[in-house]
């Protein structure tokens with residue numbers, strides 16, 4: 427409990443601090459052209475702390491979690507050799523909580539992206555797509 431109370435505000439701060447760079451230079455009144463970082467950049471900023479810089483699940487934070495962050499380079503291997511885009515998108519959007527082994531340790535990125543992208547659905551979708559494309563590129567053969 428205590429650990430989450432510390433980790434989540436800290437994580438939120440990191441994400442907000444990072445997004446400060448991402449703000450468009452000019453604040454347009456409607457439909458701002460929301461800047462969406464590359465999958466590689468977002469992975470480094472948002473995921474590597476737990477899943478490791480190489481995606482293999484050995485990030486510095488993972489040791490304090492109840493369930494260690496899984497190896498994300500074996501997703502294809504574990505899903506009949508095909509990168510499970512729908513599965514990963516849905517985890518990013520809604521969190522892994524719906525699965526039988528769901529935990530509260532994996533943040534629900536959808537809600538955070540909604541906030542960062544000011545509820546611009548196209549931008550939220552692009553973030554998730556960029557992350558999926560990047561993860562697909564990390565898959566073990």
Ligand code: HEC
Nearest residue numbers: 472473476493494495496514517522527528529531532557
């Ligand atoms: C605070 C630590 C933490 C961070 C940060 C984090 N994850 Fe996770 N992630 C986990 C944990 C723990 C699980 C396992 C959850 C479970 O099984 O209930 C997980 C599970 C997953 C899964 C399912 C893996 C599988 O083998 O089925 C994917 C995909 C995933 N994370 C992607 C990401 C991405 C992409 C990011 C960055 C946007 C991210 N995670 C950031 C801790 C984290």
